[in-house]
Amino acid sequence: MGIRVEKIAVIGDDLEKVSSEIANFSSKYTHVVTSGGIGPTHDDITYKGVALAFKEELALNDELVTLCKRFFGAEHSLQSPQMKMAFIPESAKLHYGFDPESGEKNMYPVITVRNVVVFPGIPKLLQKDFNLLRKTLFRESNITFxxxxxxxxxxxxxxxxxxxxxxxxxxxxxxxxxxxxxxxxxxxxxxxxxxxxxxxxxxxxxxxxxxxxxxxxxEYEKDPVKNASSKVYNLLQSTTQPELITPLSKAVKTLEEALDKYKLDEICVGFNGGKDCTILVHLFFAVVQKKYGDNIPGNLQALYIEGKPTFKQQEMFITETFSRYNLKPVIIHGRIKDGLKEMQISHPHVKAVIMGTRRSDPFSEHLEAFCMTDPDWPPFMRVNPILEWTYQEVWALLRALQVPYCLLYDQGYTSLGSRTNTAPNPALRFVDKYGNARYKPAYQLTDGTRERTGRTKSISEIVEK
Structure with a gap:
């Protein structure tokens, strides 16, 4: 809006500090914005702090009493916590916002006292109220930053x-x-x-x-998820990295075929935080984005198998990825065969599982892009888009598309198994100029046949050696 932010303060639930800070800000700056502390509990002291800053008392506002009773129920007395939000500084003004285009409005007003604007702390509510009231509450500057x-x-x-x-x-x-x-x-x-x-x-x-x-x-891509589709399909036309076109094209065509054969809610994409399934989730999201645009019918489903002890960094990355791609997790436990039986019961509509299996993985010699599970397994179509990819191609495409991946890979891990049997890959070990042993990131491993070297022995054996 052309208004420069001069100072930000974070204050604890101390009434004197809140009031003195508000009084100080109000005397020095054109606009003062507060967020949080306006609810019904003991630590919600912002209204009282604003009143104290200007030597006012809290007064019962009839309009807010009506709103509180409508929301919490008419049976509550004025002394109840539910009515606390109806007591505001004596000189406070109430502001309701309404957007005629979207029909959006704020159910509970924002109050102002002199040059102080009191917003709620919940981010969604603050953002909504700010957008609805920005022109009413703030004088826009003609300055552009x-x-x-x-x-x-x-x-x-x-x-x-x-x-x-x-x-x-x-x-x-x-x-x-x-x-x-x-x-x-x-x-x-x-x-x-x-x-x-x-x-x-x-x-x-x-x-x-x-x-x-x-x-x-x-050239950093700040939002690789939002721009996933355009980046992936533009890369297919790229002349700067022609070596990536063949593996990427095969994977995209397999995913497009899967979306032609199955409805979106009939598909699960396997995800455990590893590099292979990370690029797979990104490509699947990109192909879905290309097919449906902004009208994706529901969330993408991600099959996550819980059981083995994982790294803390891996667990955090899994949670972040679910949020980043708006994935709906389908969580199963224990061995995969038993887990798929469990999924048959809990998600009977799922017919296909997209896997990040590559030809170099154990027992993958006879797989095809589309193949049913073995006869003694629960019947699911296994879709293998990156089956023919090499280790180097996985990393080349992750890096080319700037896909976020688990931080362990930047610490020398090249294949993530269990926390008990996985260590940084010794092929990436080096000694820095200070004499400290360190590891290069996984994408710098040149010999893809050594991908699983860090998993050949237990951590205890490596440490002992």
Missing amino acids: HYREIFLACDEISVAEILNEFNSKYKDCIQLGCYPDLLNSYYKVKISLECQDGAKLAEAHKELLSMLPSEKVV
Whole structure:
């Protein structure tokens, strides 16, 4: 909106600190926004804190009493927790927002006291109320902030002198930021440039790029899931990485055929957090996105087998992936054969399971792209889109599409089994300049036949050796 944020404070549930901070902010800044602390429990003290900041009392608001009784029930007394939200500072004003295009409105008003706007803390409610009331509550500035980002695959110390030189020249008109990210698999440093002059920013951005080592600049995809379909299908037409077209084309065609043969709710995609099923989930999502656009009929289903002791990082990544792709987990336990029997009962509509099996996996010599489970197994169609892929192709496509993957792979793990039998791959071990033993990331393993080397012995045996 052209309004610069000058200061942010996070305050605990201390009434005196809340009131003094609000009073201080109100005297210094044009707008003050609070979020949270307006509910019915003992720790909801924002209304009282705002009143105290301006030396006011809390007063019962008849309009809010009606709303609270409508929501919580008319039987509650004014002293009950349900009525706490009806007591607001004496000079407070109530604001209702309404969007005539969407028909959206806020059921409970936002209150203001002088230049203080009191929002709810629940993110969805705050966002909705802000969008509905932004033009009513804030004076939009005619200033426009222009913004650019540069992502680098190197640490910040290696570019510190360049950034210092650039900042000395542009500090009066460009706000320069440098933010390391030690857990990102595709870049290590984000540089931000902000300016009120768009032409000046474009000039400065171009100059900074010319100063930085070009081989370290990364074209980072900030939302690979949202753009999954376009990225995948554009890569099929790419001339810069022709070696990826054949494996990718075969996988996409197999997934498209699966979606022609089965309804979306008849398909499950196997997922356990490993690299093979990670690229598989991404490709499946991309093909579904291509077929249905924004009108995907329901959630994609992911088959997850619980049982073996997994790594904490793997568990976190699995949870993040379910959320990232809006996957509906179908969780089964124990051995896969027993688990599929369980799924037959709990999800009788599922007919096909998309698997991240590759030819190099055990017992995969006779598999085809589509093949039924063995006669003594529960009858499911096994779909194997990446059956002919090599280890190197899995990583080349993960990296080309910038798909988020489990952080263990950046720590030298090349194949994730159980926590009890998996270790970093010794083929990736090296000693750094300080004499510390470390491991290169999994995508740097050049000999794909050594993919499972870290799983040939138990961790205890490796440590003992």
